[in-house]
Amino acid sequence: MRPALLDPLFAPLTSLKGIGPKMERPFARLLDREPPRVLDLLFHLPSGFVDRRARPTLAEAVPDTDVTVEVRVEAHFPAPPGRRAPHRTLVSDGTGDLTLVHFHLDAAVLERMLPVGATRWLCGRITLYDGMRQMTHPDRILDAAGLARLPPIEPVYPLVEGLGSGQLRRAMDAALGRLPDLPETLPPDLVVEKGWPTFKQALERIHRPQRLADIAVAGPAWQRLAFEELYAHQLTLALTRAQQTAVGGQATTGDGRLISKIETALPFALTAAQRAAIADIRVDIGSEKRMLRLLQGDVGSGKTIVALMAAGCVAEAGRQAALMAPTEVLARQHHETIAPLAAAAGLRCALLTGREKGRPRATLLSDLASGHIDLLIGTHAVIQPDVVFRDLALAIVDEQHRFGVEQRLALSRKGETADLLLMTATPIPRTLILTLFGDMALSELREKPPGRQKIDTRAVSLDRLEETTEAVGRALAGGAQVYWICPLVEESEHTDLATATDRFAALQERFGARVALVHGRLAAGEKDAAMARFSSGEARILVATTVVEVGVNVPNATLMVIEHAERFGLAQLHQLRGRVGRGDKPSTCLLLYRAPLGEIAKARLAMMRASDDGFAIAEEDLRLRGEGDVLGTRQSGFPGFTLARMDVHVPLLTEARTRAAQILSLDARLAAEHGDAARLLLYLHGRDAAMRFLSAG
Ligand code: ADP
Ligand code: MG
Numbered sequence: 192m193r194p195a196l197l198d199p200l201f202a203p204l205t206s207l208k209g210i211g212p213k214m215e216r217p218f219a220r221l222l223d224r225e226p227p228r229v230l231d232l233l234f235h236l237p238s239g240f241v242d243r244r245a246r247p248t249l250a251e252a253v254p255d256t257d258v259t260v261e262v263r264v265e266a267h268f269p270a271p272p273g274r275r276a277p278h279r280t281l282v283s284d285g286t287g288d289l290t291l292v293h294f295h296l297d298a299a300v301l302e303r304m305l306p307v308g309a310t311r312w313l314c315g316r317i318t319l320y321d322g323m324r325q326m327t328h329p330d331r332i333l334d335a336a337g338l339a340r341l342p343p344i345e346p347v348y349p350l351v352e353g354l355g356s357g358q359l360r361r362a363m364d365a366a367l368g369r370l371p372d373l374p375e376t377l378p379p380d381l382v383v384e385k386g387w388p389t390f391k392q393a394l395e396r397i398h399r400p401q402r403l404a405d406i407a408v409a410g411p412a413w414q415r416l417a418f419e420e421l422y423a424h425q426l427t428l429a430l431t432r433a434q435q436t437a438v439g440g441q442a443t444t445g446d447g448r449l450i451s452k453i454e455t456a457l458p459f460a461l462t463a464a465q466r467a468a469i470a471d472i473r474v475d476i477g478s479e480k481r482m483l484r485l486l487q488g489d490v491g492s493g494k495t496i497v498a499l500m501a502a503g504c505v506a507e508a509g510r511q512a513a514l515m516a517p518t519e520v521l522a523r524q525h526h527e528t529i530a531p532l533a534a535a536a537g538l539r540c541a542l543l544t545g546r547e548k549g550r551p552r553a554t555l556l557s558d559l560a561s562g563h564i565d566l567l568i569g570t571h572a573v574i575q576p577d578v579v580f581r582d583l584a585l586a587i588v589d590e591q592h593r594f595g596v597e598q599r600l601a602l603s604r605k606g607e608t609a610d611l612l613l614m615t616a617t618p619i620p621r622t623l624i625l626t627l628f629g630d631m632a633l634s635e636l637r638e639k640p641p642g643r644q645k646i647d648t649r650a651v652s653l654d655r656l657e658e659t660t661e662a663v664g665r666a667l668a669g670g671a672q673v674y675w676i677c678p679l680v681e682e683s684e685h686t687d688l689a690t691a692t693d694r695f696a697a698l699q700e701r702f703g704a705r706v707a708l709v710h711g712r713l714a715a716g717e718k719d720a721a722m723a724r725f726s727s728g729e730a731r732i733l734v735a736t737t738v739v740e741v742g743v744n745v746p747n748a749t750l751m752v753i754e755h756a757e758r759f760g761l762a763q764l765h766q767l768r769g770r771v772g773r774g775d776k777p778s779t780c781l782l783l784y785r786a787p788l789g790e791i792a793k794a795r796l797a798m799m800r801a802s803d804d805g806f807a808i809a810e811e812d813l814r815l816r817g818e819g820d821v822l823g824t825r826q827s828g829f830p831g832f833t834l835a836r837m838d839v840h841v842p843l844l845t846e847a848r849t850r851a852a853q854i855l856s857l858d859a860r861l862a863a864e865h866g867d868a869a870r871l872l873l874y875l876h877g878r879d880a881a882m883r884f885l886s887a888g
Contacts, residue, residue, distance in 0.1 A: 193874050199369040200230040200875070207365040217353035218362070220711055223593075230875075232366045233394050234833045236413070237346035240406050241330070243314060244343050249324060250286035252317050259314045259331075259341070262289065264305045269298040277327075280305055282313070289317065289324040304332050312338045344400040352711045352736065363398055370394060376872035377419065378850055378865075387415040390875075408839045417835040418843045423876035424832070425844075425851035426869060428628065430881045431600070433859070440481030441608040443584050445507025449536050450500050456535035457496070459640065465493055468634040469500045475610060475632065476504050476585065482610035485591070485624065488636030489805035490616045490769030491643070497636070498587050499529050499566075501612055506538050506565035510584035514568045515602055517593035519544050519715060520722050524744055525589070526568045527726075533566065543569035543578070574601040587612045616766070616805070637806070645803055646772040648780045650756070650796045659752060659781055660701065663732065666779075667702065672725065672748040673732045674770055678755045694754065695734040705731040737763065746774030756782035756799075757792040761812040764799050772803075 193201065204227040205215050215226060222231040241257045252258045262282035270276040278298055280291040282305075291313070293301055305311060315329035333341060348359050370391045375382060388396060393412040400406035407413065450469070454461065461469070468486055475482035488494045502512035514529075516522040526542040533540045541555050541564045558564045562581035567573055583606025588599050591613035603609045613631075624633055651659060663673050675698065677691040695708040707721045707730035724730040726745055733748075737759075751771045756764060764782070771778040782796055798811045835843070854861070854869055861869045873881055 193879070194871060196371060196373065197871070197874055199371055200228070200233070202229050202369070203227070204229055204232055204362070204366075207362060207369070209365060210362055214354075214358065214362075217351055221349070221351045221354055221359075229366050229369050232362060233370070233398075234416075235348060235363075236397055236416075236834060237406060238349045239347040240400065240403075241314075241345045241347060242343075242403075243341055243345055248286040249284050249289055249317075252324075254317050254319050254324075257314070257316055257330075259312055260284065260289070260317075261310065261312050264307050264309050264311060266307060267298065267302055267305070282311070287324065289313075289326060291329065292325055292327040294328070310335070312341075314341070342399065344403065344406060346398060346400065346406060367395060367398060373871065373875075374868060376868045376875065377415075377422065378854075381846070381850065382415075385411065385414065387411050387418075390415070390419070408836050413834075414840070414843065417840040418847060419872060420832055420834045420876050421840065421843055421847040422850060423872050423878050425847045426855070426873060427878040427881040429851050429855050433855075438481070438608060440479055440610065441584070442477055442479050443505050443508045443510055443610075444477045445504050447507070449507045449538055450503040452536035453500060453503050453532055453538070456532050461496070462493065462636070462638050462640055464488075464636045464638040465497055468497050468636060471632070471634050472497070472501045472612065473504050476501070481608060482585075482612065482632070483628075484610075484612050484632040484634060485628070486612060486614045486634045486636070487624075488614075488616065489639070490766060491639060491773055492616075492636035493640050494589070494614045494616075494636065495525055495528050497634075498525075498589070498612070498614065499532060501585060501587065502540075502566040503536065503538060505584040508584070509562075510582045511559075511562065511564065511580050511606075512566045512585040512587065513573055513580070513583060513602060513605070514566065514587040514589065515573050515594070515598075516568070516570060516589040519546065519570055519719055520743060521589065522568055522570045523719070524726075528744070529566070529568065538565050539563060540566040540568060543567055543572050545570060545572050547572070571598065574598060574605070578605065580605050582606065583609050585610050585612065587614065589614045591615050592617060616769075617762075617809075642775045643772060644775075644777045646768060646778045646780050648768065648782065648800045648803075650782045650784055650800065653754075653783050653785045656783070659783060660698075662779075662781070663698075663750065663752065664702070666750040667705070667731050670747075671750055671776070672728065672730075672745060674748055674751040674767075675732060675734045676751065676753045676767055677734065677736055678758050691734050691736050698732055698734060702732060706734060707732070708734045710736040737767070743770060744773055745770070749774070749776050749778040751778070751780045752783060753780065754783045755785060756796060757784040757788055761795045761798060761808055764795070765803075765805055765808045768799070768803075769805075 204210055204218055205212060207229065210218070218227045218232070219225050222235055224231045243257070243259050245256070245258050247253070247258055247260065249260055249262070252260060262284050265281040265283055265288070268279040268281070270278050278293045278296060278301055280293070280301065282289050282291060291305070312331075312333040313326060313329045314331035314333070315326045317324050317326050319325070331337070331341070348356065350356060350359065373390050376390065387393070388411060393415045396405040396412040397416075404410040405412055472482070472484065475484055486494055486497060498514055502514065505512050514525060516525055522542065522544050526540070529540055541558070543552070543555060547555060555564070556578060559567060560579045560581055572578070586603040586606065586609045588594055588602065588611070591599065592615060599611065599613070603611045624631065663675070666673050675694060677694050691708060691710045695706060699706045707724050709718050709721045713721070721730070721733070722743070725733040728747065748771050751768060753759065753764065753767060759767070768780045771780060782799060784792070784796065788796070798808060802808055854865060858866050860866070870882065873879065
C-alpha cells in the first residue's frame, strides 16, 4: 500500500485549481502519462531558462540576447485595415528607441496594454532591422506591479501542441503548492556529504530558481533528484534479479523448421548482424537461464524480422510469443509486415489493440488461451488481465524505453518463466547499458540492410520554399511519396511558426486531395486513418508534426521535408529522417531552416548532412549539448528516465549501485526503518512493481 503521505503527489493533475478536463489531454501528451498526476508535472524539469536579471538601457542592450528594458510608450501605428501588416508601437528610454512588432493582435488590445505615455517593462530579444531596434512579440509586457512579480530566472519547459508556457507555469505553481514535507528517502550520510537539499527544496529550487546553480543540471538540486531516480532504479533491478533467479527459466528448443521457412519467404537475405542477433537469441531461448536481452539497432536496421525469427524459435517448440509496441500505428505496422511472412511459414499470428472489441476480441482471447495463436502482436492491450496465454515463452517489447518497468514485467509475467527481448532504436553506449542494467545481454544491428542508399540531405533556407514545393511536385510526378514535417500544429505563442495546418492547406491547394494531415490533436482513429491512407499510397503527401512514429515504414516515401529544422534536436532530426531511405530508391531529406542560424543549429545541420550513423549522431548530440546548454533536454536523458541526464549524471550511477547493494545486503526485504525510506523512494519514482517482490513471502 502506498503511504498516504504521498497522496497529494499522486492525485490527478485535474485536481489542481485551474486545470480543467480540457487541459488533461495536452498534459497527458506532454507528460506521457494517462491520466497525468501532480507528481508527473513536478518531475517535468526545465529544458532551459531565461535570465531576467539583465536590465540594460536600450543603447546598452546586446541584440539577440534576452533582456528586460524599461521604456516609455510613445506612439501606436496600427496595421492598415485588410492588410497582413503588423501593428507597430514606438517606445523609448533616454538612450534610444525601439519598435515593437505584433502580428495578428487587435490594436485596441495593444493600446490598452501599452497606453501612450505609460512606463512599461518589456522582456524579450531585440533584433536590429536595417539598423533600427525592433522587438517582435515580446515575451512579457509588464507594469510596475507585474515587474515586482517577475522571477529573476525563468525556467523554460518543453511544451506540446495545445499547451502554452503561461498555462504550464500556472499549473506548476499550483503543483508546487501541493508538495508535502517528506522524511529523508536517501541514505542520510550521503545527503550530508553531498550537501543536497531535501526533496521538496530541490523541486522548489529547480522550478523557482533564484540563482543559476538552482536550475543547473549539475547543481545540487538536480543532482539530488537524479540520484533518487537512479537509486530507485538500481534497487528495482537488484530486487527483480533476485526474483528472476529464484524462479529460473525454461529451456525452449525448436527444430529450426519454422525459422528456415520464414527465411525462405523473405524477399531479401538477412544481414550478418541480423543473423548474429538471431543466433544469440536462439542460444538464450535454448538455455535454462531466463533471457534478458536488449536488441539495439538504428531506425531501419531491420529489428522487426529479428523479432519474428525469435517468435519462430519458440513456436517451433509449440510455445507462444508476444510482441508489444507503444502505439496502435506501430502495432498495426508490425502486424502487416509479419502476417504474410508468418502465413507463408505456417506461424499463426494475431493483432490485439484497444480497437479489437466484442466478439472478435473474445474469439482471439480464446484462441490465445487454447494455443491456436503462436504470436500475439499488440499495444498495451496485450497486458490487460484477461489476456491469457496457453504458454508464453517469449515477451518482446519494441521501443522499450516508452514502457515502464511495470509494463515490461506485466508482459513477461504472463508466462511463468518467459524470456524477455527488449528492442530500441535509441543508441545508448554499451558501457552505459551495462552500468544501467547490469547483466542485460546486448545485440546490436550496426549494419544497415544492403542496397540502402545514403539519404541525400540538404539544408535549405526557408526563402527557397517555392523551389522546395517544386521539388515535391517532381517527386510526386516520379511516383514517390513525401513526408512534410512541421514543428507545431497551431499558431501558439509565436505567430511566425510554420504550422502543420497552414502547410497542409497550402499544399492541398497546389496538389489537391493527395495530401493527408496528422498531428497530435487528432483523435487516435483519425490519426490512424490518415496514416493508413498514406501507407496504402492513396495519399501521396503526409503533412505531420512529430507524431509520425519512429517505426513507421513506407518504403515508397523517398522525400522528406523538415520545416524549421533549426528547432529540432539532432537525435530527433535523425529519427525523423529515418522515415525515408527505407526502400531501394535514392531518398532526399530537405532541412528547411529560417536564417540566420545560431552556431549550434549550424553544427547540427552540418552533422545531419555529413552522417547517417545514429550512434555517431548521438555522440555529436551530446558534445553539442555539452557546449551549448547549461541544461540538458529530455532527449539527452537516459531513455526511460525522467530526471537523470546522460551527459551529466553518469558519475552518480556507481554510487547508486553501491548504495542499493549495501542496503539490500543488510536488509533484503527492506523491513527495518531505513527500509521504510527506501520503500517510500520506490513509490515516489514509480517502481511499485518492485514492491511485489518485497511483500511476497
Ligand atoms: P527497424 O529496425 O527500424 O524496426 P524495420 O524492421 O522496420 O526496421 O525494417 C526496415 C525495413 O527494412 C523494412 O522494410 C524491412 O522489410 C527491411 N529489411 C529488414 N531486413 C532487411 C534485409 N536484411 N535486407 C533488406 N531489407 C531489409
Ligand atoms: Mg521498428
